[in-house]
Amino acid sequence: ELKVEQNPLFLSMQEGKNYTIYCNYSTTSDRLYWYRQDPGKSLESLFVLLSNGAVKQEGRLMASLDTKARLSTLHITAAVHDLSATYFCAVAMDSNYQLIWGAGTKLIIKP
Amino acid sequence: DSGVTQTPKHLITATGQRVTLRCSPRSGDLSVYWYQQSLDQGLQFLIHYYNGEERAKGNILERFSAQQFPDLHSELNLSSLELGDSALYFCASSPWGGLSGNTIYFGEGSWLTVV
Numbered sequence: 001e002l003k004v005e006q007n008p009l010f011l012s013m014q015e016g017k018n019y020t021i022y023c024n025y026s027t028t029s030d031r032l033y034w035y036r037q038d039p040g041k042s043l044e045s046l047f048v049l050l051s052n053g054a055v056k057q058e059g060r061l062m063a064s065l066d067t068k069a070r071l072s073t074l075h076i077t078a079a080v081h082d083l084s085a086t087y088f089c090a091v092a093m094d095s096n097y098q099l100i101w102g103a104g105t106k107l108i109i110k111p
Numbered sequence: 112d113s114g115v116t117q118t119p120k121h122l123i124t125a126t127g128q129r130v131t132l133r134c135s136p137r138s139g140d141l142s143v144y145w146y147q148q149s150l151d152q153g154l155q156f157l158i159h160y161y162n163g164e165e166r167a168k169g170n171i172l173e174r175f176s177a178q179q180f181p182d183l184h185s186e187l188n189l190s191s192l193e194l195g196d197s198a199l200y201f202c203a204s205s206p207w208g209g210l211s212g213n214t215i216y217f218g219e220g221s222w223l224t225v226v
Contacts, residue, residue, distance in 0.1 A: 009209065040199075042201070044113075045214045045216065048214055076223040098156040099157075099215070100156075104153065104154075
């Protein structure tokens with residue numbers, strides 16, 4: 001059974017700081033997704049990582065994938081308040097076309 | 112706006128009742144996915160349809176059913192509702208049948224409260 005673990009589950013940080021959210025998964029997969037969710041809102045796609053060593057960046061967010069370590073990271077650089085949200089990673093199970101989701105990391109960035 | 116439309120946005124109903132949630136995927140997308148999000152279970156995959164055919168089932172209860180119509184819209188039917196069914200139900204869509212790196216776009220969700 002594929003399990004996806006995110007840590008930390010909760011993160012409170014100051015603006016201007018850097019931090020990393022980790023996503024570990026238990027079985028082989030080469031497709032990993034990062035989403036953002038604001039409270040009570042929809043899930044917004046951030047990144048799709050498709051291969052070992054993939055790195056994608058958008059603004060202050062950068063995601064990477066290491067399929068050998070079964071690890072993805074979402075790095076936040078010089079955080080700003082607008083990045084406060086819950087961030088989810090999800091790993092694709094190709095055998096039955098579904099995504100297995102992490103529990104989410106609630107990020108609060110204080111001015 | 113992702114282009115995925117869900118109705119209703121909010122729904123309050125009593126235990127034992129039946130409700131239908133509706134989803135219109137993005138224009139051109141053939142796949143529709145249903146997810147349930149609750150505080151205790153997190154995001155759970157329910158079911159996936161591709162071009163009218165069921166492709167995969169996740170943690171979907173027997174009291175729940177879904178279908179995708181020829182115009183590609185989808186409905187999720189929840190029956191004999193229990194308090195624990197209260198959750199945010201998301202529909203998502205993508206162009207193809209498999210998770211071949213396509214972004215999956217989520218709708219705004221339907222908030223279901225069972226009282």
